[in-house]
Amino acid sequence: MRVGKVRRKTKETAVEVRINLDGSGRTRVNTKIKFLDHLLASFAKHGCFDLELRARGDFEHHIAEDSMIALGEAIERALGKKAGIQRMGDAVVPMDDALVLAAVDLSGRAYPDIEAKFTKRKLDDLSSDMVVHLLETLATNGRFNLHVQVLRGKNDHHKAEAVFKALGVALARAMSKAPRRRSVPSTKGVL
Ligand SMILES: [Mn+2]
Structure with missing residues (x-):
């Protein structure tokens, strides 16, 4: 089981996160920002990750941002040396009117x-x-290359939710x- 745990405490926030990349989609997310909880639960459910995340803090912006810093770090830790993985993964996910593309390269480069x-x-x-800031923070702290494009959509709730579903599926892939594959998927030998 690939598990990553991070505790992050600053003067602004306290975040605890545990992710099992080889889970079954069980989630316990509580940031007191209900829509963020919903997005993170969607991400974990569709990536089939077990995710426990608890965050408290002063402002919405800090709580949401620091949750993604801790989650990115936890994912990076859980991945370890990345031997024998696909490395690249993508997904095109619809949610009624919304259509979202996500593409991931677990390159070790934050982009x-x-x-x-x-x-x-x-x-x-x-x-x-x-939403954009959260994804940028996640990819930066998880040290991976992430492209996300909302291709179509009218309803903002659907668009945002499809973004996090696509992210979960692309990352899982x-x-x-x-x-x-037996080794680390890079001609350099390290990721
Ligand atoms: Mn919803």
């Missing part, structure tokens, strides 16, 4: 390129401009075992 625009200022209790 997010996220394109997601929303009509409303708020997605329930989460500011909509946080990138982390999955490559049956014939």
Whole structure:
């Protein structure tokens, strides 16, 4: 089982996260930002990760941001040396009117390129401009290359939720075992 745990405490927030990449989609997420909990639960459910995440803090922005820092670090730890994995993974995920593409390379290089625009200022209790920032923070701290594009969509809730579902599926595929691979999938020998 590939498990990563991170505890992060600053003057602004306290975050505890445990992720099992080889889980079954069991989630216990509580940040007190209900829409963020919903997005993270969708991510874990569709990536088939077991995710426990608890965050407390002063402001929405800090709590959401620090949750993603800790989650990114936990994923990186859980991955270890990355031997025998696919390394790249992608997904195109619909949710009614919304259609989202996510592509991941677990390259060890932090490079997010996220394109997601929303009509409303708020997605329930989460500011909509946080969605791009959350994905950038996750990829930066997880040290992976992440492209996300909202290809279509009218409803902001559907678009955001499809983004996190696509992220979960693409990451799960990138982390999955490559049956014939024995070593680290890089010509450099390390990732
Ligand atoms: Mn929903």
